[in-house]
Amino acid sequence: MADKVLEAVELSKSYRVDDRRITVLDNISMAVEKGEFLVIEGKSGSGKSTLLSLLSGLYKPDSGRILLNDRDITGLSEDQLAPFRNRTIGYVFQSFHLIPSLTALENIMFPAELNHDPAATAKAAELLRRVDLHQRDDNFPHQLSGGEKQRVALCRALVNSPQIVFADEPTGNLDSANGETILQLLMKLRREVATTLVMATHSREISSTADRILRLVDGRIDS
Ligand SMILES: Nc1ncnc2c1ncn2[C@@H]1O[C@H](COP(=O)(O)OP(=O)(O)O)[C@@H](O)[C@H]1O
Ligand SMILES: [Mg+2]
Structure with missing residues (x-):
């Protein structure tokens, strides 16, 4: 068995x-192996986004624990958690969540600058080149299409070479051609930086390429 990078123990959230009170996750236990591509499936409202938010430390569970590299992050304060999350985790949202007042390059650099990385600019520029957007480095998000924004968001998620990338329906707001491009890029970049990927999706096509699928039904993992 490969090493666990992330483990959830008896997580509940309402x-x-x-x-x-609506119980969304009911006593869920699961683990993510280092390097794997894990898909979280489930119909709309089944708790996929909630689970990703808990696993990544964005939300706190009502009960249960999250272990990241065997370290319990559940009890950490936001001040302790934020720098840790910034170094360890990349997050791609369905609706991009770029900062509107920053250019494409600046959006990508931002997590690296928070991390005091002297190579922030060089890394961001290199990532933009890899997604074929180097000529758009000084464009603001409103000057980019949905597919281009998501390419920038992918770069931002990867700039700190995170151990885990979470992607919450990353193609959900894109047409099929742009969605396909994003997936191809995500798979390519993931291989290049050898990161673990946890993705929520209800695309059967994406699931078919995963190493493993967890299906959420009625707040539990249906296996
Ligand atoms: N902040 C919130 N307040 C109240 N209910 C919420 C909140 N976020 C999510 N929910 C509810 O929790 C359930 C699961 O939501 P979510 O995790 O977004 O599911 P999914 O990502 O699978 O569509 C849904 O019924 C949703 O309406
Ligand atoms: Mg969701």
Whole structure:
């Protein structure tokens, strides 16, 4: 068995809606192996985004623990967690989440600068070149198409050479041609930087290329 990079132990999460509590994840345990491409499947509303947010430390579970490289991150404060997350994790969102006031190059550099990386500019420029957007380095997000924005977002997720990349329906807002380009790039860059990839999707085509699939049904992993 390969090394575990991430482990979730008995995770539960519910949301309060008006005076009701909706349980979204119900006592989920799972692990991610180093280097694997894991797909989280499940219909809309099944808790895929919630699970990725918990695994990456963006949200706190109601109960349960998250271990990243055997370190329990569940109890860390946001101040402790933010730099750790920035170094270890890359995140690609369905709706890109680029910073509108920064250029493509600056968006990609941002996590590397937070990390005090003297090579931030060079790394960002190299990534832009690899996704064929080097001539758009000084464009702002509003000057880019959806597919181009997602290419920039991929570069940003990879600039710190994270151990794990989370991608939450990264092709969900793109047409099929742009979606295909993003997937090809993600797979290529992932191989080049040898990172682990955890992706939420309901695309059967994407799932078919995964090393392993976890399916969320009624707040549990259906296996
Ligand atoms: N911040 C929130 N407040 C209340 N309910 C939420 C919140 N975020 C998600 N939910 C609910 O939790 C369930 C799972 O959502 P989500 O994790 O986004 O699922 P998926 O990504 O699989 O579509 C849905 O019923 C959704 O409406
Ligand atoms: Mg979602």
